[in-house]
Amino acid sequence: xxxxxxxxxxxxxxxxxxxxxxxxxxxxxxxxxxxxxxxxxxxxxxxxxxxxxxxxxxxxxxxxxxxxxxxxxxxxxxxxxxxxxxxxxxxxxxxxxxxxxxxxxxxxxxxxxxxxxxxxxxxxxxxxxxxxxxxxxxxxxxxxxxxxxxxxxxxxxxxxxxxxxxxxxxxxxxxxxxxxxxxxxxxxxxxxx
Numbered sequence: 001x002x003x004x005x006x007x008x009x010x011x012x013x014x015x016x017x018x019x020x021x022x023x024x025x026x027x028x029x030x031x032x033x034x035x036x037x038x039x040x041x042x043x044x045x046x047x048x049x050x051x052x053x054x055x056x057x058x059x060x061x062x063x064x065x066x067x068x069x070x071x072x073x074x075x076x077x078x079x080x081x082x083x084x085x086x087x088x089x090x091x092x093x094x095x096x097x098x099x100x101x102x103x104x105x106x107x108x109x110x111x112x113x114x115x116x117x118x119x120x121x122x123x124x125x126x127x128x129x130x131x132x133x134x135x136x137x138x139x140x141x142x143x144x145x146x147x148x149x150x151x152x153x154x155x156x157x158x159x160x161x162x163x164x165x166x167x168x169x170x171x172x173x174x175x176x177x178x179x180x181x182x183x184x185x186x187x188x189x190x191x192x193x
Contacts, residue, residue, distance in 0.1 A: 034073030083166035
């Protein structure tokens with residue numbers, strides 16, 4: 001698992017796997033695990049939709065997903081609930097611009113100052129890593145992307161990224177709905193063990 005992936009910690013999952021090792025697995029156990037884990041996943045999707053301006057679905061980064069609760073439960077029992085890290089460039093979030101300058105550098109001419117709304121109801125100026133500001137540019141096959149200049153020169157450019165879906169999911173794990181769904185799964189695991 002890459003270090004930037006999000007792994008949802010589920011208490012008792014390792015113990016359950018160990019207790020079932022070498023035994024024939026009853027169909028109800030992975031089915032129950034799969035169903036309860038899909039509830040956690042749905043709660044996370046809901047939280048992301050409430051907090052962030054996401055255009056991609058959390059399903060796209062879920063590792064081991066399956067329509068079947070049994071298959072999904074087996075995958076979760078094998079590797080846990082994992083979301084793959086996949087970068088999302090800032091132009092994929094709602095953005096706008098206005099004429100102005102980014103402080104503290106005094107400039108003779110005004111330029112386009114871009115702002116991005118990653119979180120709902122919160123728009124922030126894109127400063128970039130070099131404090132030269134971000135800007136959007138049509139980039140052929142990839143559509144519109146947000147870049148920044150690495151220096152005061154026109155080139156080279158660096159692509160700017162916002163938080164990935166896995167990072168957003170990680171930041172939403174403490175919400176009440178997600179916590180309750182995780183607790184329900186833990187209770188199920190304790191009953192099975």
